[in-house]
Amino acid sequence: MEASIAETPEEGRTRDEAERSRTLPSMALIGRSFQFSSSFNDRHLHKHCRWLWLSVALVVLGFYYFGVKSYQVLSGVNTDNFPIKQRGEEHVPRRKASRVLEQVYHSADVFRRDFKEMEEKFKVYVYPDGDPETYYQTPRKLTGKYSSEGYFFQNLRESRFVTNDSAAADLFFLPISCHKMRGKGISYENMADIVMAYVESLIIKYPYWNRTLGADHFFVTCHDVGVRATAKVANLVKNSIRVVCSPSYNGSFIPHKDVALPQVLQPFPLPAGGDDISQRTVLGFWAGHRNSKVRVNLADAWQHDPVLFITNNRISRAIGEYVYQKQFYRSKFCVCPAGSQVNSARIAESIHYGCVPVVMADFYDLPFNDVLNWRKFSLVLRERDYGILKKVLQGVTRKEYRILHAGVRQVRRHFEWHSPPVKYDAFHMVMYELWLRRFTIRY
Numbered sequence: 001m002e003a004s005i006a007e008t009p010e011e012g013r014t015r016d017e018a019e020r021s022r023t024l025p026s027m028a029l030i031g032r033s034f035q036f037s038s039s040f041n042d043r044h045l046h047k048h049c050r051w052l053w054l055s056v057a058l059v060v061l062g063f064y065y066f067g068v069k070s071y072q073v074l075s076g077v078n079t080d081n082f083p084i085k086q087r088g089e090e091h092v093p094r095r096k097a098s099r100v101l102e103q104v105y106h107s108a109d110v111f112r113r114d115f116k117e118m119e120e121k122f123k124v125y126v127y128p129d130g131d132p133e134t135y136y137q138t139p140r141k142l143t144g145k146y147s148s149e150g151y152f153f154q155n156l157r158e159s160r161f162v163t164n165d166s167a168a169a170d171l172f173f174l175p176i177s178c179h180k181m182r183g184k185g186i187s188y189e190n191m192a193d194i195v196m197a198y199v200e201s202l203i204i205k206y207p208y209w210n211r212t213l214g215a216d217h218f219f220v221t222c223h224d225v226g227v228r229a230t231a232k233v234a235n236l237v238k239n240s241i242r243v244v245c246s247p248s249y250n251g252s253f254i255p256h257k258d259v260a261l262p263q264v265l266q267p268f269p270l271p272a273g274g275d276d277i278s279q280r281t282v283l284g285f286w287a288g289h290r291n292s293k294v295r296v297n298l299a300d301a302w303q304h305d306p307v308l309f310i311t312n313n314r315i316s317r318a319i320g321e322y323v324y325q326k327q328f329y330r331s332k333f334c335v336c337p338a339g340s341q342v343n344s345a346r347i348a349e350s351i352h353y354g355c356v357p358v359v360m361a362d363f364y365d366l367p368f369n370d371v372l373n374w375r376k377f378s379l380v381l382r383e384r385d386y387g388i389l390k391k392v393l394q395g396v397t398r399k400e401y402r403i404l405h406a407g408v409r410q411v412r413r414h415f416e417w418h419s420p421p422v423k424y425d426a427f428h429m430v431m432y433e434l435w436l437r438r439f440t441i442r443y
């Protein structure tokens, strides 16, 4: 199955179809006007033909002109891979600035209204059981690679969403932390056992699980173990909502049921990027470990390129303070290739520092994908497109870049955690994703 979030040939096909369907009515019109004029007598026909041919020529010229223009807009390379344009969409820069910004959402109005309703009504029951000194309830810490998990646990308790009234609850939270387990040196295999024992104890003690076989329950982890932690409870895999940082749907992650948790490495050591496009002189940047095929390919293809800054060595701290982070400010695009997992903290870092992310991770269910239109603030390429990276980046016009950059700044708040949580931050976005999945039938 080749259904990655990256542009697929299918998308290209739909665009072709859209192009064709836009062309067809006009062709039909020409056909009709020809039929019409052919019903005239010869003398008229002769006169009409001149006009007819003139209009045909104009129409053809027009098609050619706009066709070429939109082709240029879609970058000089394989246009199927260029993600700004959506099917049937107009050329973006013609729209008013405010409209353009709204476009980072699939539907800003629906989101705003539904979000408000969520804030008023959404209730979550947190199971009280489990020794808080071991794996339950409290996060280990709010820093580091898995801080998203810690923030979620803490934010939920700080929020107005928690209820101890099970009858009022929309969803039930299984508060068991893989990050904490890992901190205690527990192996991946044992994590799945501990999760199983915990869930089974709740199934016996409380009546809630059996009403839906777990469909109104959710589980959260940012640890690399991800969905594998749930592997030993069949209904947890099939029915419950699993919120994980490594949402690869080439595995048992189920998009639309499960939720992608953004991996955010907080706190950010340097402030957010601003209106600073003129300072961004490096076309594309990536520095990191060579721990996946796409990273090896990227490094091999581009590490000596004079325009791109691609290196498979992490920038060492010895060179100077925050040299790595400062490079995000200087770059227009920051490449975020999959590593050992599809996800990468680089995406949130790029967004924070105002660098347009270029996601190269097949099978990645991008965070908040059903609310945010990733094409308006990132480029999404297939892993095998590493060879055309430079062409794609060079093909983005200034106007398009300004829109992507403005989009990055607009979505930034959705990729930040706070304690206590604030409206529209990463916590609230995850809650919103859960809210969208709250409909279950209880028996």
Ligand SMILES: *[C@@H]1O[C@H](CO)[C@@H](O)[C@H](O)[C@H]1NC(C)=O
Residues within 6 Å of the ligand: 164, 165, 166
């Ligand atoms: C919920 O908590 C409040 C205060 O802690 C308590 O008064 C109330 O009885 C609890 N309700 C239930 C259903 O446990």
Ligand SMILES: *[C@@H]1O[C@H](CO)[C@@H](O)[C@H](O)[C@H]1NC(C)=O
Residues within 6 Å of the ligand: 203, 204, 205, 206, 207, 210
């Ligand atoms: C839920 O169902 C399981 C399996 O049928 C059963 O063992 C368990 O006791 C039930 N839980 C409750 C609280 O009734």
Ligand SMILES: *[C@@H]1O[C@H](CO)[C@@H](O)[C@H](O)[C@H]1NC(C)=O
Residues within 6 Å of the ligand: 250, 251, 362
């Ligand atoms: C998808 O998963 C299968 C089985 O786990 C694996 O063999 C394959 O390499 C994966 N494909 C990608 C592109 O990750």
